[in-house]
Amino acid sequence: MALRNAVMAALLDGEASGYDLAKGFDASVANFWTATPQQLYRELERMEGEGLVTARVVEQERRPNKRLFSLTEAGLATVRAYTAEPAARPTAIRDELLVKVQCSDAGDLVAVRAAIAGRIEWATAKLARYERLRTRLLDGREEERYLAEAMRIGPYLTLLRGMEFERENIRWGELAVRVLDQREAARR
Incomplete structure (x- = not known):
């Protein structure tokens, strides 16, 4: 995934300067994408050159002029096309x-919903594999006994974390699908 997609997602909230985007990343998309202000400014320049964003100069007293960026129609079309693409496997950061999902209000709700459903399916299958592995590791023992006796507990602890991660993916995905289904029904 390119930084530009996260920038476009942030710009869906409206016009913003590079500085505002850098601050806003901390509040809006930082939980799934990080970028330095320098990376943001470079990407904004590239995106402007490609016609995905437009910038206007705002003159300020006692401060340097600032440029406010907004998505162009080409940028919105790119968001729509982007949200329709299959999502990659999940990553930790x-x-x-x-x-x-951040772009879904301006994008293809049906495609975003399908991507979330795919994530639920992936998490469900992964959780089932993790549960089979847990059963093999415990080998009939209670968890507390295993933790007290096992030579290595790191793999078990990381397995538990992976299981919780996938359970949360499933819980969140089911909620998100319900919300998108409601939004799609309201659009009709």
Whole structure:
């Protein structure tokens, strides 16, 4: 996933300066995408050159002039096309699906919903594999006994974390699908 997708997701909230985007990243998309202010400014320049964003100069007293960026029609079309693409497998820090969800109000709700449903399916299958592995590791023992006797507990603890991660993916995905279904029904 490119930084530009996260920038476009942030710009869906409206016009913003590079400085505002850098601050806003901390509040809006930082939970699934991080970028330095320098990366943001470079990406905004590239996006402007490609016609995805437009900038206007705002003159300020006692401060340097600032440029406010907004998505162009080409940028919005790129968001729509982007949200319709299949999402990649989840990652711990950068999650493309969450950028798509962030863009869903301006994008393809049906495609975003399908991507979330795919994530639920993926998490469900992964959780089932993790549960089979847990059963093999415990080998008939209670968890407390295993933790007291096992030579290595790191793999078990990380397995538990992975299981919780996938359970949360499923819980969140089911909620998100319900909300998008309601939004799609309201659009009709």
